[in-house]
Amino acid sequence: xxxxxxxxxxxxxxxxxxxxxxxxxxxxxxxxxxxxxxxxxxxxxxxxxxxxxxxxxxxxxxxxxxxxxxxxxxxxxxxxxxxxxxxxxxxxxxxxxxxxxxxxxxxxxxxxxxxxxxxxxxxxxxxxxxxxxxxxxxxxxxxxxxxxxxxxxxxxxxxxxxxxxxxxxxxxxxxxxxxxxxxxxxxxxxxxxxxxxxxxxxxxxxxxxxxxxxxxxxxxxxxxxxxxxxxxxx
Numbered sequence: 499x500x501x502x503x504x505x506x507x508x509x510x511x512x513x514x515x516x517x518x519x520x521x522x523x524x525x526x527x528x529x530x531x532x533x534x535x536x537x538x539x540x541x542x543x544x545x546x547x548x549x550x551x552x553x554x555x556x557x558x559x560x561x562x563x564x565x566x567x568x569x570x571x572x573x574x575x576x577x578x579x580x581x582x583x584x585x586x587x588x589x590x591x592x593x594x595x596x597x598x599x600x601x602x603x604x605x606x607x608x609x610x611x612x613x614x615x616x617x618x619x620x621x622x623x624x625x626x627x628x629x630x631x632x633x634x635x636x637x638x639x640x641x642x643x644x645x646x647x648x649x650x651x652x653x654x655x656x657x658x659x660x661x662x663x664x665x666x667x668x669x670x671x672x673x674x675x676x677x678x679x680x681x682x683x684x685x686x687x688x689x690x691x692x693x694x695x696x697x698x699x700x701x702x703x704x705x706x707x708x709x710x711x712x713x714x715x716x717x718x719x720x721x722x723x724x725x726x727x728x729x730x731x732x
Contacts, residue, residue: 500563501664501696502528502551507560507570509546520546521557522719528698530663533690533729535707536700538716545668547716548700552585552666553577565663582607586657590669592649594641600628600652601637607660627655631685647678654685658695665689665697671706683709687729 509521520543528534538544549555550562553569556577562570569580581587594603604624608615615623628637631651641649650670657665667686671679683706690697699710707713711729715722 499530500527501530501532501565502526503561503563504551505561505563507547507550507557507562509543509550509555510558520719521550524560524719524721526714526721526724528696530696531690531694532712533687533697533710534699535710535713536698536716537702537704537707537713538722539702542716543719544700544716548666548668548698551698552587553580582660584662584664586660586662586665588650588653588657588665588667588670590672592641592646592653592673594649594652596642597640599638599640600633600644600655601625603652604628604656604659607656624655624659627659628652631655645678646674647681650674650678650682651685654682658689663696665695667697667699669701670699671701671703679706 504524504526507521507524508519511518511520524547536544536548546555550557553572557570560570561568564580565584569577572580601621601624604627605620608620608623609617625637628634631654633648633651633655636644636648641652644652671682674682686697686699687709689695699706701707708727709730710727712724712726714724
């Protein structure tokens with residue numbers, strides 16, 4: 499079954515009198531449980547497409563079906579609910595709060611997104627998720643006490659705490675060394691295979707893209723290639 503269906507998605511920006519078409523007719527399907535890389539040069543449109551897929555922005559035209567619901571014309575509040583219920587986000591810069599422990603960072607989506615979750619339950623679920631990503635002994639550490647790879651694992655645990663079916667990772671290895679990149683990519687693959695989470699990994703690095711089983715390459719606002727790969731880890 500498809501988790502995502504895009505039908506002739508277009509996005510045009512209007513800068514004064516300048517008309518800038520960025521997405522020029524994107525149609526694609528992503529099945530539930532896929533591990534997909536989205537790649538392309540700077541200016542290819544991949545960031546705009548990611549923002550559309552993440553319900554962070556609306557397309558100018560076209561249809562976006564997410565889990566059998568057409569979401570392209572939802573209001574800002576409605577899209578926020580979709581993001582909270584069905585999506586997790588991981589970013590290159592981790593986006594962690596400086597003086598907040600790993601445990602508290604991971605509880606935040608639960609406490610802000612679901613009023614019926616108690617602090618005790620949130621702490622328990624966050625601890626379980628941190629252990630799942632290999633940080634059982636780092637729960638009380640703040641970002642300054644963690645390595646880059648450990649910070650990214652905290653961010654990943656936070657993205658997954660609401661058990662979303664769809665995870666978007668924007669250049670998640672961009673600030674990591676080669677060894678840590680391998681570890682993080684292996685973790686993505688493990689979560690995909692064991693939990694069936696659909697993962698879209700946005701990257702400019704062809705080696706990182708090759709760790710996914712499907713690679714969608716964009717150029718000039720269009721899909722240039724859509725290939726199945728062996729999906730090996732770096």
